Each structure stands twice: as structure tokens, then as C-alpha cells.
Amino acid sequence: MKVHGLIMSPNVRKVIVALNAKGIAFENIQVFPGTHTPEFLKISPRGMIPAFEDGDFAFSDSAVIMEYLEEKFPETSLMPSGPKNRALSRWFTEYGGSVVFPPCGTIFTQLMANPYYFKRPTDQAAVDDAITEKLPPILDYLESHVPDTGFLFGELGVADISLLSPFINAEYGGYEIDAAKWPQMAAYYQRGKAHPAFMSTLIEEDKLRQAIMAQAS
Ligand SMILES: N[C@@H](CCC(=O)N[C@@H](CS)C(=O)NCC(=O)O)C(=O)O
Known part of the structure; x- marks a missing residue:
């Protein structure tokens, strides 16, 4: 594959x-x-x-x-069972892709990809808009849905992966979820990054990131 x-x-x-x-x-x-x-x-x-x-x-x-x-490969399932939870899982997967990804992508593009890789200027207005206008309502919404421990449906699933992955890119651009305003989300993000499936991905990713950054400089 x-x-x-x-x-x-x-x-x-x-x-x-x-x-x-x-x-x-x-x-x-x-x-x-x-x-x-x-x-x-x-x-x-x-x-x-x-x-x-x-x-x-x-x-x-x-x-x-x-x-x-x-x-x-249904053996290690990344989706909950039952129509309601499966619908919710699909909803959060969709929300991660269509709502969380764009502002996180903007932060990443403007503060990492443009200056370090493409050698293009940063559009600071787009970054400010992502951080001060776009992300707060998203974080407010997610804050009331993420659990105190574990993940949305117990174990890490596709919905968590879809919500959390864009924030890794925002972090590459220097963005940090404010734990004072969104404690649940900040803790959920750290739990996600510490999950073995994310950790092993991030280790591989870091090698490539370093190589790209070295080539770019
Ligand atoms: N809905 C698509 C979105 C994919 C997407 O936006 N990919 C970006 C990179 S993260 C891309 O290929 N951008 C290049 C382009 O828009 O031409 C998915 O989830 O796979």
C-alpha cells in the first residue's frame, strides 16, 4: 500500500x-x-x-x-459502534477537514512554509485573522465536546486524528492552544500527540522536516 x-x-x-x-x-x-x-x-x-x-x-x-x-481492516477499529456515534465520528472528521484545517493551514503556510521553504513573504493579516477570528470559535466549540480523559469515543479514532492533525501544523507555525482559555482542548491535543500512532508518525515527520529545512536554508 x-x-x-x-x-x-x-x-x-x-x-x-x-x-x-x-x-x-x-x-x-x-x-x-x-x-x-x-x-x-x-x-x-x-x-x-x-x-x-x-x-x-x-x-x-x-x-x-x-x-x-x-x-x-476492521480489526483495530478507529470508529465507534452504533449509528449515532458513527454519525458523530463522521461529523468531527468532516469538521476537522473543512473547518479546523483552513486556519491551521494558514498559520503553517504563512509562518513556516512561506518564509523557510518557498522564500515568500508572510501575510501577517491572514495569520492574525486565523488566530484571533477563525480559531477561537472553533476552540470554543470543541472545548465543550472533547472528553476529560482519553479520546472522543474512548480510544483514538479517525475523528480525533482529523481534529488534531491540523493543530500540529499550526504548532509548526508557532501557535499554541491557550490552556488558560481552552484547558480541555490543550490537554486533548497533548494526549493526541503522545499517542503511539501520532508519536511514531511525528518522529518520521521530524526527520523529513529537518531535511527540508536544511535544504531550504
Ligand atoms: N479534502 C482533501 C483536502 C486535501 C488538501 O487540501 N490537500 C492539500 C495539502 S494539505 C493540497 O494538496 N493542496 C494543494 C492544492 O490545493 O493544490 C483531503 O482531505 O484529502
Whole structure:
């Protein structure tokens, strides 16, 4: 099985953390965001990472890939049981991808990717908007939903992975969840990062991050 995409991308990381949590072996093919070669567009028609290959079957989108993994390898399940909890799990997965990811992505792009890799200026107004306007209501909402201990449905699942992964990128841009304002979220984020599936991913990711940063400087 092959995951196409840069591990530092929040959406690629989601798939890799899910694979690690399930204990499934895979190969990570480093495809940078914005790769629009005809070959890559065949497996990811929107030209976005991640894309996934399982033998001669290939497709894209992190949420779809995680659902596929869940159906193909149900043994270590990353989804709760019962229609209500499964609906909630899908909702938080969607919320992570469509609502949490954009402002966290902005912080990462503007404060890490642009200055250190692309050598482009930082759009400070976009960063300020992400930090002061976009993220607070998101954190307020999540603060009332995340548990005191463990994860949304007990063990780490796709919903947690989807909510937490974007914050890793925000942290690369220097953002920290304010534990005085959002204590539950700050603690939940630290628990997520300390989970073996996240930890092993972040160790691999750090090697690549250092290499990219070294090349860029
Ligand atoms: N809904 C997609 C979003 C994927 C996505 O936004 N990927 C970004 C990197 S994190 C990307 O490929 N951006 C390049 C582009 O927009 O051209 C998923 O969850 O896989």
C-alpha cells in the first residue's frame, strides 16, 4: 500500500496516523502539494495530497482513504459502534477537514512554509485573522465536546486524528492552544500527540522536516 503525499501535510498525516494506529505497513511516496503531473492527476484528479494506492486500485481524499482502511481492516477499529456515534465520528472528521484545517493551514503556510521553504513573504493579516477570528470559535466549540480523559469515543479514532492533525501544523507555525482559555482542548491535543500512532508518525515527520529545512536554508 502506498500513501502519496508529504507527511507534513495535515491531510496526509491523518492517513499515516490511521495506518500506524491500525498497524498496517505502507510506503510513503513524497509528493509535494501542488504536484499536477498527468501521472499524479490520474490517482488524484484535483491534484491534492493525499492519494492512496492499494495494488491496482488508487484514489484520493484523506477522509475517504480512512473510511476505506476502516472497511478493509476492521480489526483495530478507529470508529465507534452504533449509528449515532458513527454519525458523530463522521461529523468531527468532516469538521476537522473543512473547518479546523483552513486556519491551521494558514498559520503553517504563512509562518513556516512561506518564509523557510518557498522564500515568500508572510501575510501577517491572514495569520492574525486565523488566530484571533477563525480559531477561537472553533476552540470554543470543541472545548465543550472533547472528553476529560482519553479520546472522543474512548480510544483514538479517525475523528480525533482529523481534529488534531491540523493543530500540529499550526504548532509548526508557532501557535499554541491557550490552556488558560481552552484547558480541555490543550490537554486533548497533548494526549493526541503522545499517542503511539501520532508519536511514531511525528518522529518520521521530524526527520523529513529537518531535511527540508536544511535544504531550504
Ligand atoms: N479534502 C482533501 C483536502 C486535501 C488538501 O487540501 N490537500 C492539500 C495539502 S494539505 C493540497 O494538496 N493542496 C494543494 C492544492 O490545493 O493544490 C483531503 O482531505 O484529502
